[in-house]
Amino acid sequence: MLPTAIVKPAHPRFAAPLALVAALLAGGVAHAGAAPLASLRITDVLGNQLQLGAAPAPTVLIFMSRTARAASATFARAVDERLLDRPIESVGIVDVRRYGGVLRRLATSYLVRSAKEARVSRRERRQARGVDASEGAIDRWHLVGDFDGSLFARFGVAAEPKEPLAFVVDAAGALHGPFLEVDKVVAAVAAGSVAPTPR
Numbered sequence: 001m002l003p004t005a006i007v008k009p010a011h012p013r014f015a016a017p018l019a020l021v022a023a024l025l026a027g028g029v030a031h032a033g034a035a036p037l038a039s040l041r042i043t044d045v046l047g048n049q050l051q052l053g054a055a056p057a058p059t060v061l062i063f064m065s066r067t068a069r070a071a072s073a074t075f076a077r078a079v080d081e082r083l084l085d086r087p088i089e090s091v092g093i094v095d096v097r098r099y100g101g102v103l104r105r106l107a108t109s110y111l112v113r114s115a116k117e118a119r120v121s122r123r124e125r126r127q128a129r130g131v132d133a134s135e136g137a138i139d140r141w142h143l144v145g146d147f148d149g150s151l152f153a154r155f156g157v158a159a160e161p162k163e164p165l166a167f168v169v170d171a172a173g174a175l176h177g178p179f180l181e182v183d184k185v186v187a188a189v190a191a192g193s194v195a196p197t198p199r
Helices: 012-026 069-082 101-129 150-154 182-191
Strands: 041-043 049-051 059-064 089-095 141-146 165-169 175-179
Touching: 041 141, 059 069, 069 089, 069 182, 089 150, 101 141, 141 150, 165 182, 175 182
Parallel strands: 059 089, 089 141
Antiparallel strands: 041 049, 059 165, 165 175
16 A cells, blocks of 8 residues: 655646546546456555456446546546445546656655545545445545556547546446446446346
């Protein structure tokens, strides 16, 4: 697990992407020849791992950028609110590939702190809605900083997309998307919540 740190005011060069993360938390087909989803393991900023295609319920992947930070915040929050009572895995992936060296260290510290604060907020919202607010339920939410662009490339998402977009990996491990509308994300989750029964 990455260590937390007290972060000083953001350097101007990465104030915008960090503002996007703060806003998000306050509230296509993969490339040919790419590794199958079953072998794709994602590690979030808190050190928790998720293997795509192996979860018993759908996984929602939301790709976000600083270019569309307001739209990304609105989209991610709307998806979360609509699916709050579903036992899904949710992964927010932020494009931070421009921030290497010491900037990466500071950005990572910020992401870690923000993720922890978001877990508290998510628990409170689930309690207010009367849905499962256990540690296990909270652990289904993940925040990932894509510093090398590998996840964006893996799903064929261009750098700094002009609007947020989502993919859904269903219970059978199939990839659906990209989706630009919240309703379509919710519909894909509903359709992919039950894996086909083997014959």
